Amino acid sequence: MQTLIQLIDTYPAVLALAIFCARIVDVSLGTIRILVGFRGYRLLAALIGFCEAAIWVIAASKVIGHLDYWYLVIAYAAGYATGNFVGITLERRLGVGRELVRIISYCSACNLADALTRRGYSVVELAGRHRGEASVQVLYVVDKRRRMPELLRLVHELDPAAIYTVTDVKSCHGEDVHALDAAAGPGLALRFKRK
Incomplete structure (x- = not known):
């Protein structure tokens, strides 16, 4: 203990830097743990939580043991x-999980459903009407988060006026989105396009 106090007195910046770095790692892990846990990766979240807690205990004990060192x-x-x-930056780059994109296109000539299907996306298309007159394409696409920037860029290129929303998907069964067929119900024009 006496050696640690001497080390802190001699090189206080070293301990401060170590605590700073430990907190970056600990909090980054905590942020990622919450986000992957929300997406249903329970085992991964538990493993990350273990590492996060161990780092926190070490960093906190060094600060609490030396509260007279304000730095x-x-x-x-x-x-x-x-x-x-x-942590938030890392989680975005990892792109864990899937997202649902709902796209509304007023451009009948754009034919987004066919264009996206040709590019490898599984698309569910519903025929819709805007204010009872103009027909619109309503599309649903579920895909990996890491592919979302590419998908949204493509939608914007094909139809700059398209409206879209992106929602996190907590769980997704199967490779295609068959559940939308059943959810659509009778009387809706629904077309499922496979990859």
């Missing part, structure tokens, strides 16, 4: 703030 508290808080940013 350790600053390093701890700064690591926490930076860890939130890093």
